[in-house]
Amino acid sequence: xxxxxxxxxxxxxxxxxxxxxxxxxxxxxxxxxxxxxxxxxxxxxxxxxxxxxxxxxxxxxxxxxxxxxxxxxxxxxxxxxxxxxxxxxxxxxxxxxxxxxxxxxxxxxxxxxxxxxxxxxxxxxxxxxxxxxxxxxxxxxxxxxxxxxxxxxxxxxxxxxxxxxxxxxxxxxxxxxxxxxxxxxxxxxxxxxxxxxxxxxxxxxxxxxxxxxxxxxxxxxxxxxxxxxxxxxxxxxxxxxxxxxxxxxxxxxxxxxxxxxxxxxxxxxxxxxxxxxxxxxxxxxxxxxxxxxxxxxxxxxxxxxxxxxxxxxxxxxxxxxxxxxxxxxxxxxxxxxxxxxxx
Numbered sequence: 001x002x003x004x005x006x007x008x009x010x011x012x013x014x015x016x017x018x019x020x021x022x023x024x025x026x027x028x029x030x031x032x033x034x035x036x037x038x039x040x041x042x043x044x045x046x047x048x049x050x051x052x053x054x055x056x057x058x059x060x061x062x063x064x065x066x067x068x069x070x071x072x073x074x075x076x077x078x079x080x081x082x083x084x085x086x087x088x089x090x091x092x093x094x095x096x097x098x099x100x101x102x103x104x105x106x107x108x109x110x111x112x113x114x115x116x117x118x119x120x121x122x123x124x125x126x127x128x129x130x131x132x133x134x135x136x137x138x139x140x141x142x143x144x145x146x147x148x149x150x151x152x153x154x155x156x157x158x159x160x161x162x163x164x165x166x167x168x169x170x171x172x173x174x175x176x177x178x179x180x181x182x183x184x185x186x187x188x189x190x191x192x193x194x195x196x197x198x199x200x201x202x203x204x205x206x207x208x209x210x211x212x213x214x215x216x217x218x219x220x221x222x223x224x225x226x227x228x229x230x231x232x233x234x235x236x237x238x239x240x241x242x243x244x245x246x247x248x249x250x251x252x253x254x255x256x257x258x259x260x261x262x263x264x265x266x267x268x269x270x271x272x273x274x275x276x277x278x279x280x281x282x283x284x285x286x287x288x289x290x291x292x293x294x295x296x297x298x299x300x301x302x303x304x305x306x307x308x309x310x311x312x313x314x315x316x317x318x319x320x321x322x323x324x325x326x327x328x329x330x331x332x333x334x335x336x337x338x339x340x341x342x343x
Contacts, residue, residue, distance in 0.1 A: 016255030020264035023249035028271025030241035031101035032279045033233045034093055036221035040230055044093040045207035047237070052085060052203055054238035055246070056196035059189070063197060066190035073186050076175060080191060081198025084172035085246075090203060091165040098158030101276035102284050106145045106292045107162035109269045111169035113138040113298060118170055134301030141294025144287045173261060176253040188250045196246070224281040266296045 030051075037047050070077055095104040113135045119125050147154075176188070217234060220227040253261045273292065276282040284292070 013256065016252050016261075017264060019248040020252035020256060020261050021267060023245050023252055024265050024267035025271050026240050026245035026248065027265075028105075028268040029275055030089075030237060030245075031092070031096050031105060031272050032223075032275040033236045033241060035096055035101060035276075035280060036223050036228075037230060037233055037237075038093070038097050040219065040221040041213055041216050043207070044097045045090060045203065046209065046212050048086075048089045048093045049200070049203045049207040049209050050212070050234055051237045051242050052089060052196055053200040053209070054234070055242035056193070056200045058238065058243050059193035059196060062189050063193040066187060066193070069186055069190050069194060072184075073191075076186065076191065077194040077198055079171065080175045080195035082202060083168045084175055085195050085199030086202045088165050088168035088172055089199070090206075091161045091168060095158045095162035095165060098155040099162065100154075100282045100284070101280065102273035102282055102292070103145055103154055103288060104158065104162040104165075105269050105272040106288070106295050107142060107159060108165045108169060109266060109295055110138055110142060110163065111166040111173075114166060115170045115173055118174060130301060134298045137298030137301060138295050139298070141291040141296075141298055144291025144294060147287055172249075173253060173265075176250045176261075185254075188254055189247060192246045192250055196242075223279055266300060269296060 034044075034047050034051070038044055042050075092104060092108060095107070116135060176191075217231045219230055221230045221233055223233075249261070249265075252264070256264075269292065273284065277284070
């Protein structure tokens with residue numbers, strides 16, 4: 001039975017890869033579903049609020065079942081909700097309201113390269129030259145995507161929002177793995193549930209959902225030259241692009257690592273770009289396609305070349321040699337007994 005000793009870890013890794021792939025596909029469809037809602041009359045913040053609040057409502061029973069988690073891990077839940085949910089989704093939706101979905105998602109996928117910078121400069125873990133080459137490829141590809149030689153071919157604010165989403169994506173991967181190795185690791189589904197609740201609360205403060213044109217959900221939204229029910233697009237955003245995407249994504253990070261999950265997540269950029277091309281008619285030029293390939297290649301190289309974690313331990317000093325025994329003093333050199341000492 002010696003050959004089956006590695007079957008368990010191998011099976012767990014394959015399941016983790018499958019979950020990461022499912023998460024990337026689910027996240028990749030969010031832009032193609034959200035942009036028609038934005039063009040139908042919703043603001044980007046209204047769309048992201050409906051998405052996050054709807055998903056939080058779906059997972060509310062999980063949060064109620066883990067009532068003690070906010071007391072045990074308040075920082076993790078606040079960070080995950082503020083950055084991994086509200087920041088990442090809000091900035092991405094603001095970006096796609098100003099620039100094409102394909103460009104926004106490619107800019108966002110500077111995230112894996114930025115994640116490598118977190119590993120190197122914050123966690124102070126070594127990275128290889130190949131990893132640095134991957135970052136260089138990703139940055140060069142991004143210059144092609146935004147056509148920097150023409151003075152940025154796209155809206156600068158939209159590009160800035162997409163880059164902010166990339167930074168928040170780094171926080172998503174780091175926080176999803178936070179505390180996973182300990183014996184008291186929090187339940188990943190509970191982390192998602194509370195993260196969505198925190199994200200919904202923060203987005204409520206900035207999006208003012210009481211001004212939402214809810215009647216628009218009863219209309220149809222234009223999907224290129226077709227029209228689909230707006231409520232159907234919202235249902236896809238809530239159930240597939242949020243609930244399924246976050247559940248599979250966080251569990252995948254726990255089973256793999258932030259670096260490996262970041263590599264598989266590059267599929268999201270491909271899915272999002274292809275869906276925007278086929279469903280929204282947003283065609284990319286030759287420079288964007290070439291730059292996008294460089295971005296994905298650079299993200300892949302940077303993550304796969306990252307050095308594995310090796311804990312830094314201080315050298316253990318050798319025990320000192322025992323001192324040599326002192327020589328026996330001569331008999332005549334001994335002091336007289338106490339009784340003979342003159343006082």
